[in-house]
Amino acid sequence: MATIVVDVMPKAELLDPQGKAVSGALSRLGVDQFTSVRIGxxxxxxxxxxxxxxxxxxxxxxxxxxxxxxxxxDVIGIEVVE
Amino acid sequence: MATIVVDVMPKAELLDPQGKAVSGALSRLGVDQFTSVRIGxxxxxxxxxxxxxxxxxxxxxxxxxxxxxxxxxDVIGIEVVE
Known part of the structure; x- marks a missing residue:
């Protein structure tokens, strides 16, 4: 039995409001190591x-x-694992 | 500039209705190569x-x-890319 992993991310030119929300939450919590968050x-x-x-x-x-x-x-990766 | 990728998947013992819906759609479309789909x-x-x-x-x-x-x-992976 094998697993194929497909990774999909929002296109770079799009805003990704979900990622922006997490990024804002991190700032409010004092976490400043990460300049941006994107969620796919x-x-x-x-x-x-x-x-x-x-x-x-x-x-x-x-x-x-x-x-x-x-x-x-964008589909950014397809790989077989296991 | 580097990117840290964090992969999160629904726990194995949970149903994952989103994955089930995609799996059902694939069956209806005649795609039978994949026995299950999980979405994280x-x-x-x-x-x-x-x-x-x-x-x-x-x-x-x-x-x-x-x-x-x-x-x-479950957080199933954290890796640094680029």
């Missing part, structure tokens, strides 16, 4: 058996078409 | 300058106390 999604897709090239291609396809919204998000 | 969060914390041990310790602290909800989520 991490998908774990479980695959029975080994991950072949076709399964990885299908993962790339659904990452672009279903798991992310290309207008506001 | 990926935080990117930007740091000015190099990441020292104290900055990393602070990142671990906010990952546990602010970025995740220990009742329903």
């Amino acid at each position: 999604k991490r998908f774990e897709l479980t695959v029975d058996g080994p991950v072949g090239e076709d399964t990885l291609a299908k993962a790339r396809e659904i990452a672009d078409e279903i798991l992310s919204n290309a207008v506001i998000e | 969060k990926r935080f990117e914390l930007t740091v000015d300058g190099p990441v020292g041990e104290d900055t990393l310790a602070k990142a671990r602290e906010i990952a546990d106390e602010i970025l995740s909800n220990a009742v329903i989520e």
Whole structure:
């Protein structure tokens, strides 16, 4: 059994209000080490058996078409773990 | 400038309705390569300058106390990139 991890982040040119909110909360709590916070999604897709090239291609396809919204998000990584 | 990536996933024993919904959508679309889907969060914390041990310790602290909800989520990874 393997897991394919897909990382999706809001596009760099977008504001990411969720990240801004966390960043503001950190400032108010006196945490000043981090200049910005951005929040994206991490998908774990479980695959029975080994991950072949076709399964990885299908993962790339659904990452672009279903798991992310290309207008506001970028798929920044797809990797097989375990 | 460096980035600390914090990965947070719903605890394994929880249902993760968001992941279940995506999994169901994939089945309906005829995608049967993936037996389950779980959806978590990926935080990117930007740091000015190099990441020292104290900055990393602070990142671990906010990952546990602010970025995740220990009742329903696990921090599964903290790593420095770039």
